[in-house]
Structure formats: structure tokens, C-alpha cells
Amino acid sequence: MEIRDLTPDDLDAALDLRRRAFGPISAAEAGAWRHAVTPVLEEGRYLGVFDGSRLAGAARLRPFTQWWHGRPQPMAGVAGVTVSPEDRGRGVGTRLMRAVLDRGVALGEAVSVLFPATTPIYRSLGYEHGGGQRKVTLPAEALRGLRPAGQVKLRRMGPDDAAELIAVLHRVYAGLRASGPITYDERTWRLWLADDNDFRYLADDGYVVYRWNGENIRVVNLVAGSAETARALWSMVGTSSSVAKNVVAPLAPDDPVLWLLPERSQDHVEDQRWMFRVLDVAAAVERRGYPAAVACDAVVTVEDPVRGGGTWRLEIADGSGTATPVTAGAPAAVLSANGLSALYCGVPTGTLRLAGLMTGDDRHDEALDAAFAAKAYTLDYF
Structure with missing residues (x-):
């Protein structure tokens, strides 16, 4: 073959x-x-x-x-x-x-x-399980009541707004210190924004795309960078409550709408899991963001029979990190390729050790947990 x-x-x-x-x-x-x-x-x-x-x-x-x-x-x-x-x-x-x-x-x-x-x-x-797309069912009538205190400018959005939409997403995800969500390239966004079955609105610091799904409303994406914009977008979706009973939306695990709802006793969630894989250790560590207040200096050995493993010194400080190859021999935490991929997504070292994905030196486990802490999610299924 x-x-x-x-x-x-x-x-x-x-x-x-x-x-x-x-x-x-x-x-x-x-x-x-x-x-x-x-x-x-x-x-x-x-x-x-x-x-x-x-x-x-x-x-x-x-x-x-x-x-x-x-x-x-x-x-x-x-x-x-x-x-x-x-x-x-x-x-x-x-x-x-x-x-x-x-x-x-x-x-x-x-x-x-x-x-x-x-x-x-x-x-x-x-590859290892790293996060999920969490679809939550919300009462449409409750969303309708989430009015912003001031006027939020919303306008309809089409293919020619793709570049501006990407810029908004970059600002919002950076400000939220988000972990896991994706953005499409401009070519793909232009395709998605041409779908006549979607209703699309853009604000200065957020946007929503939603559609009818039988008797319910399905939110494709809703991202907001301020409390006022979040209220404006969710309340607009909720204006369909005279016809739609529920709104089904992909949400981050700590999406603020879950705290804005006047009544919340039980979440109705469908969680579609996704798997993650580190392909290049040094580049992946360098490109990731980290909490600015956390410092970590640990040696890890990665056992990766597919891509080739090795031993690296991870140095993380001031929100940035590096992975420098070192000669094996010093005490090191040992991670399978799956274990490193899960750690990158915020899975705690204690979980990795109990699952057999991590062994060896445990002196830096708490620092690694703090450096890679994340509630990984995505709003998009692909």
C-alpha cells in the first residue's frame, strides 16, 4: 500500500x-x-x-x-x-x-x-482525552431576561466580516486566558458565514451564531468579552422563547451564563470528548501560555515510540515556557506520550500517576499542576 x-x-x-x-x-x-x-x-x-x-x-x-x-x-x-x-x-x-x-x-x-x-x-x-465540547440545555425564557444595563451595539454579520470576527476572537480568548477553543482561518469563516440558515450578530467584543433546530434554538457559537455583551447576546437568543422552549449551546465549563441564570439547580449536559496529542515537545511547550505567577523547573522524560521520545528540562516563568533537551540521568518524571498530552491539557499529575501515564520523580508534581492548570474545552465540533 x-x-x-x-x-x-x-x-x-x-x-x-x-x-x-x-x-x-x-x-x-x-x-x-x-x-x-x-x-x-x-x-x-x-x-x-x-x-x-x-x-x-x-x-x-x-x-x-x-x-x-x-x-x-x-x-x-x-x-x-x-x-x-x-x-x-x-x-x-x-x-x-x-x-x-x-x-x-x-x-x-x-x-x-x-x-x-x-x-x-x-x-x-x-493521543489522550484532553477536553470536551459541552452542550448545555438552557431555558429560553430565562435567557430572555438577561438584559444589559446599557446599550450594546449588535449588527448582522456576513462573509465579509470574517477578518473582523477573527480579530474579535483573538482579543476575547486572550483576555479570558482560554484553554482549548479553536478558531478557523478566514477562508473557512467566509464559508460558514454564508449559511442562510444561521442568524449571525457581531459586537465589538463578541458574537453569536445560532439557528432553529426543530422546536429549539441551537447556538453554534457565542463568545463575549464583557458582561454587557454577554447579556446582550444571550438575551437576544432568548427572544425566541415565545416559540422555543429551550436553547442548546456549547459552553466553556465556567461560562458566565451559568452564573447569570436566575435559576440553576441541575445542568443538562452532553459532553463530546476530544483527544489531544503533542507532536513536537519543544515547540508545543514554547508556544503555550502559562499563569504568569507560576514558576516551574522540572526534568521530564517522554516515552514516545511513534514520534521519538527524549528527556527535557521544562522551565516555566512569567507566563512563558521552554523545553530544552538534556542528557538522561538526572531524576526525572516519566510520561508516556499520552501522559504528556493529557498534562498539557491540564489533567492533574495525581490522575496521570493513578492511570499509569506518569511515573518517576514526583518532586515537581505540584508545580507542573500549577503551570499546566486548565479547564480545556472547545465550542466547535469538526
């Missing part, structure tokens, strides 16, 4: 794989998919496994920006991983994903995220 980049001539076969993996696709969905993936073919972001001339598996690396403690970095979002039914169980998926990891590094991306259909194959390649 051969692994190579897909070309426009391979898209019919790739679409057939998607149908076999995920079910029927309408003509409109197929057209939108072709429109979205065609530009990435020349960027080396769509790989296929070929048995002769037949496409046996495929996967796409989407170019996202991901935020870690308020600092952005490029991230490889792995999507559309498909293997032909007759080729399953032959190692095609593992071979494909190894190539995906290598390609992510070649593209300059030090971290990767995917939503797993099954966990074992991705765990075997160093």
Missing part, C-alpha cells in the same frame, strides 16, 4: 469512503464538502492510503488556531478519518495516522486534536 496526497481526481473516491463510514450524504452536503476540501489539496492536508489505484483510507489535517492559557498556536485538527470497510482490521488506519502525525510536524504544527469515533487506535498513537 502507498500513502500519498489526494488530488481532485480522488475526491469521488474520498466521498464514497465518507458515505461508507458516516452514512448517506445529500447532494447539497456533498457539494459543500467539495467546496471546502478542494483548496486544501495543494496544501498537503489531505492524505490517502492506496491499494494500487483504489483508495482504502483517507484523513484531512485542518489548519486551526488553538488557544492555551490565552496564547494562540497552530494546531492540526484531524478530521474525516475513514477506512474502507473491506480494509478494516488490516492496519490501514494506524498506518494512515502515523503519516498524519508526520505531516502535521512537516506543516509546522506542534499539537493536534481529533474527535474520536473509537479511542484505542488513537491512544496507541499517543
Whole structure:
């Protein structure tokens, strides 16, 4: 079998794989998919496994920006991983994903995220559960009452607002010191902002995209950088309460709307988990943000049979970090690739040790917990 980049001539076969993996696709969905993936073919972001001339598996690396403690970095979002039914169980998926990891590094991306259909194959390649997309059901009538004290300027948003929307997201996520959420590139945002079924509004420090979903309202995204904007956006969504009983929205674990609701005794949450993978230790540590008040100096050994492990000195201070290769021999905390990936997402060292993902020197565990502390989430499923 051969692994190579897909070309426009391979898209019919790739679409057939998607149908076999995920079910029927309408003509409109197929057209939108072709429109979205065609530009990435020349960027080396769509790989296929070929048995002769037949496409046996495929996967796409989407170019996202991901935020870690308020600092952005490029991230490889792995999507559309498909293997032909007759080729399953032959190692095609593992071979494909190894190539995906290598390609992510070649593209300059030090971290990767995917939503797993099954966990074992991705765990075997160093991915670990890092966060989730939490969809919370909220009462529409309660949202309607969240009026801002002052006037918040909201305007309708379309494809030409993509660049401004990205700038707003960058300001808000940096200010919130967010960990885990992603932003799309301008090309992708222009596609999303052209959907006639969505209602889209932009403020100076926030935005909302929502749509009808049966008898309920589904919020696609809502991000706000101030209390007044949060109230304005949520109350506007709530104006549909004369027809819609509930609003289903993806929320950060500590989204302020959960504290603004006048009544909250039980959360109704659907949590779609995502898995995270460090591809390049030094670059990933350097690109991440950290609490400015935390300092850490620890030696860690990473056991990574897929990407190649090693021993690094982690030095974190003033909100920044470095990972410098050192000769093994000094006392070190030992992390599997999965363990390092989970630690990066804020999973405590105590959990990692009990799960068998971390062993060795424990003198710096508390400092590592403080440095990598995070409630990782994303608002987007891909």
C-alpha cells in the first residue's frame, strides 16, 4: 500500500469512503464538502492510503488556531478519518495516522486534536482525552431576561466580516486566558458565514451564531468579552422563547451564563470528548501560555515510540515556557506520550500517576499542576 496526497481526481473516491463510514450524504452536503476540501489539496492536508489505484483510507489535517492559557498556536485538527470497510482490521488506519502525525510536524504544527469515533487506535498513537465540547440545555425564557444595563451595539454579520470576527476572537480568548477553543482561518469563516440558515450578530467584543433546530434554538457559537455583551447576546437568543422552549449551546465549563441564570439547580449536559496529542515537545511547550505567577523547573522524560521520545528540562516563568533537551540521568518524571498530552491539557499529575501515564520523580508534581492548570474545552465540533 502507498500513502500519498489526494488530488481532485480522488475526491469521488474520498466521498464514497465518507458515505461508507458516516452514512448517506445529500447532494447539497456533498457539494459543500467539495467546496471546502478542494483548496486544501495543494496544501498537503489531505492524505490517502492506496491499494494500487483504489483508495482504502483517507484523513484531512485542518489548519486551526488553538488557544492555551490565552496564547494562540497552530494546531492540526484531524478530521474525516475513514477506512474502507473491506480494509478494516488490516492496519490501514494506524498506518494512515502515523503519516498524519508526520505531516502535521512537516506543516509546522506542534499539537493536534481529533474527535474520536473509537479511542484505542488513537491512544496507541499517543493521543489522550484532553477536553470536551459541552452542550448545555438552557431555558429560553430565562435567557430572555438577561438584559444589559446599557446599550450594546449588535449588527448582522456576513462573509465579509470574517477578518473582523477573527480579530474579535483573538482579543476575547486572550483576555479570558482560554484553554482549548479553536478558531478557523478566514477562508473557512467566509464559508460558514454564508449559511442562510444561521442568524449571525457581531459586537465589538463578541458574537453569536445560532439557528432553529426543530422546536429549539441551537447556538453554534457565542463568545463575549464583557458582561454587557454577554447579556446582550444571550438575551437576544432568548427572544425566541415565545416559540422555543429551550436553547442548546456549547459552553466553556465556567461560562458566565451559568452564573447569570436566575435559576440553576441541575445542568443538562452532553459532553463530546476530544483527544489531544503533542507532536513536537519543544515547540508545543514554547508556544503555550502559562499563569504568569507560576514558576516551574522540572526534568521530564517522554516515552514516545511513534514520534521519538527524549528527556527535557521544562522551565516555566512569567507566563512563558521552554523545553530544552538534556542528557538522561538526572531524576526525572516519566510520561508516556499520552501522559504528556493529557498534562498539557491540564489533567492533574495525581490522575496521570493513578492511570499509569506518569511515573518517576514526583518532586515537581505540584508545580507542573500549577503551570499546566486548565479547564480545556472547545465550542466547535469538526
